[in-house]
Amino acid sequence: MEQKGKITHPRDIEYFKQYPEPIMEALQKEHFTNINTTISYYGPMLYFIARAMGAEQVLEIGHAEGYTGFYLANAVKDNGQRFGMKGNMYYGIDIVQTNRVRECFQTWNLPATIINMDSMTLPGPLKDIKFDLIFQDGCHEATWQGGNRLSEILGCHVAFPPRRRC
Numbered sequence: 632m633e634q635k636g637k638i639t640h641p642r643d644i645e646y647f648k649q650y651p652e653p654i655m656e657a658l659q660k661e662h663f664t665n666i667n668t669t670i671s672y673y674g675p676m677l678y679f680i681a682r683a684m685g686a687e688q689v690l691e692i693g694h695a696e697g698y699t700g701f702y703l704a705n706a707v708k709d710n711g712q713r714f715g716m717k718g719n720m721y722y723g724i725d726i727v728q729t730n731r732v733r734e735c736f737q738t739w740n741l742p743a744t745i746i747n748m749d750s751m752t753l754p755g756p757l758k759d760i761k762f763d764l765i766f767q768d769g770c771h772e773a774t775w776q777g778g779n780r781l782s783e784i785l786g787c788h789v790a791f792p793p794r795r796r797c
């Protein structure tokens with residue numbers, strides 16, 4: 632039976648048939664999107680980086696259909712459960728697909744705040760949040776001009792090395 636909010640597609644089946652990757656397939660099986668075939672391992676990679684960092688507040692600039700966002704949101708959720716962190720949150724902004732992605736994250740019960748927002752207008756409502764990790768996949772011209780100052784603009788700190796709590 633089709634799960635509510637699931638973005639259904641036959642392509643994962645085709646992808647893993649062509650490129651058998653049991654570990655990746657097991658991870659991706661939980662997801663509501665199709666695998667991103669150009670960067671198939673980015674999602675899990677981001678999940679594990681965010682877990683290793685003990686990230687609590689994560690921002691993704693350009694969540695698109697929610698492929699990487701799903702892994703990042705699960706990471707902050709799992710960090711919260713594992714280390715007793717309160718208020719962990721994944722923030723995703725984009726200028727497209729926001730309603731659909733918000734609905735999917737809600738259905739999957741993930742701690743996510745999805746905002747329809749142009750990165751040119753950052754930090755906007757996110758100005759008081761100290762982000763542990765900011766991920767931007769793709770060049771957003773105006774943001775990128777200030778890309779080197781992104782942490783300054785957002786007032787973020789990137790917690791590295793790990794600050795895992797026991």
Ligand SMILES: C[S@@+](CC[C@H](N)C(=O)[O-])C[C@H]1O[C@@H](n2cnc3c(N)ncnc32)[C@H](O)[C@@H]1O
Nearest residue numbers: 693694695697698699725726749750768769771
């Ligand atoms: C390459 S996609 C991101 C893919 C995503 N990381 C994933 O794997 O699912 C880039 C996204 O950035 C968004 N984007 C481009 N310019 C933007 C801007 N100025 N503000 C916000 N989002 C923007 C696009 O709409 C697109 O969804």
